[in-house]
Amino acid sequence: MSRAKRIIICGGGAIGVAIAYFLSRRGAAPIVIERHKVAGSASGKSGGFLAFDWCRGSPLDRLARRSFALHAELADTLGNPWGYRRLETYGGYAVENDAARGPGERPWLSEGVTITGRLGSPQTTALVEPRAFTTGLMAAAEKHGGAQRHGAVIDLVRDKSGAARGVALEDGETVEGDAVVIAMGPWSILAARWLPLPAVYGYKGHSLIFQTGEAIPAEALFLEYQESSGEVLTPELFPRADGTTWVCAVSSTEPLPIDPARVTPDEGAHARLEAMCRTISPALATAPIAARQACFRPVTEDGLPLIGPVPGVNGAYIATGHSVWGMLNAPATGEAMAELILDGTARHVDLAPFAAGRLRALDPVRLRTA
Ligand SMILES: Cc1cc2nc3c(=O)[nH]c(=O)nc-3n(C[C@H](O)[C@H](O)[C@H](O)COP(=O)(O)OP(=O)(O)OC[C@H]3O[C@@H](n4cnc5c(N)ncnc54)[C@H](O)[C@@H]3O)c2cc1C
Known part of the structure; x- marks a missing residue:
């Protein structure tokens, strides 16, 4: 043999x-x-x-x-130990100064968040x-x-x-x-x-994981969010099967450390992300944060x-x-x-x-x- x-x-x-x-x-x-x-x-x-x-x-x-x-x-x-789930996916926008913070039509989102369309269905979008x-x-x-x-x-x-x-x-x-x-x-x-x-090349991204329990349904969200400074962030919100919600937004081109264990967040990035999350969602505004993360994705020319x-x-x-x-x-x-x-x-x-x-x-x- x-x-x-x-x-x-x-x-x-x-x-x-x-x-x-x-x-x-x-x-x-x-x-x-x-x-x-x-x-x-x-x-x-x-x-x-x-x-x-x-x-x-x-x-x-x-x-x-x-x-x-x-x-x-x-x-x-x-046996799906990684919480694979199908879900709905929506797109929308919000402006920091106009974003009324009370619950809107979707109770987990603030009134000031406008949903512009459905981007995916459980047949075409999923999460792990x-x-x-x-x-x-x-x-x-x-x-x-x-x-x-x-x-x-x-x-x-x-x-x-x-x-x-x-x-x-x-x-x-x-x-x-x-x-x-x-x-x-x-x-x-x-x-x-x-x-x-x-x-x-490595492009850096920051994310937060909120402990949201049942507060957010199986709906992923891709937003355009204008900060009061005029800068536009494009946050992504993914509610996971394990009762957490992952949110990312702030990217940068900081250099990649040779040792992967030495990746650290940019100063202020998580505070900025957290402020945005608290504005766009009453559910995120009250949820404890389970993790603050930064990582690099690999990109070619x-x-x-x-x-x-x-x-x-x-x-x-x-x-x-x-x-x-x-x-x-x-x-x-x-x-x-x-x-x-x-x-x-x-x-x-x-x-x-x-x-x-x-x-x-x-x-x-x-x-x-x-
Ligand atoms: C913020 C963010 C959000 C993302 N969201 C999504 C998403 O929703 N859906 C999606 O499909 N993709 C997403 N991605 C992209 C996805 O995460 C990456 O494309 C993917 O993780 C890359 O996997 P990889 O195995 O190539 O690299 P990595 O996960 O970086 O793994 C490379 C491994 O190599 C190891 N290593 C490094 N140097 C050495 C060495 N000298 N010897 C041995 N080992 C070494 C590292 O420790 C590391 O574990 C996202 C990326 C980011 C940054």
Whole structure:
């Protein structure tokens, strides 16, 4: 009997663990190497909002539709410990100075919030609690022969032919395998020192989690909110199955720390977000805050992810740059990567639009000396 293929996955975010899960279901032996903690970055702190057809007209459309279907399947197959739920989705606006604070037509929203339309229905929009989703998929991968290990990946190990055969860790150890996948979210840019890869940037976002109990129904909300300064924020409010409501709004381009454990919020960002929440919703105005969070989403130059082989290096793959749709697109990315690595081609989605070679690679020599 041939031995199971050992695939090293650098990064324990939703993308890395989804790849591990689908590889493990195919009989391979994935090992996720994580520097901080599984779901410790954006994949544990994001909104977890899923939409079936919001990528229509973009090369992401097929990936998103496939992934939306896989989310429902995964929740069903794995017992849904991450609160997967279908929900209504609305759009609207509010102006800080005009936002009367008493309850409006929807009692959980202030009178001054105007709903302009329905953006999605339970057939087309859904939600997961992202940390439970990511750790739940990791646990499922481990049940099927996958493994996780703590460590900071600092280099690639190659064989004599130049093919990827493992990674070097900061503690001096090396981990060997048949293939290596870079899935370190915005930290994937570090791999451009060892591999011909284009840039991946990190965009920071802040969020609050309120303990709202039953006060907010299963209705997601995308708002435009004008502060008294004239600045417009675009908050998103997602009521989760676990009785919490997640809200985000304030973004920035602060630099990404090399160590994922050192991501901190920008000064004043949470206070600004909290003030807005208290204005737009009587339910949020009285709810205790369970968490104040900041995280970076991975973004490429053209806004599309990098999913596929690393050009010119056998055994090396990349899956990152999913920007605002990483939770949605994790399952279809995991499935496609497992097919690509084990069968040589992805069957369910066409990965051509996401090929790493479409963007100019950074110069590794300049990066190593920077
Ligand atoms: C505020 C906000 C809200 C969002 N809301 C949504 C949403 O509603 N729906 C949606 O679909 N998407 C959403 N997203 C996007 C989504 O969260 C991301 O696209 C997704 O989490 C990216 O997953 P990832 O696995 O690529 O990266 P990450 O989650 O960043 O994981 C990368 C992992 O790599 C690890 N790592 C870093 N360096 C090393 C190293 N040297 N060695 C080993 N490991 C390393 C990190 O510790 C981290 O755990 C949101 C993002 C933000 C910021």
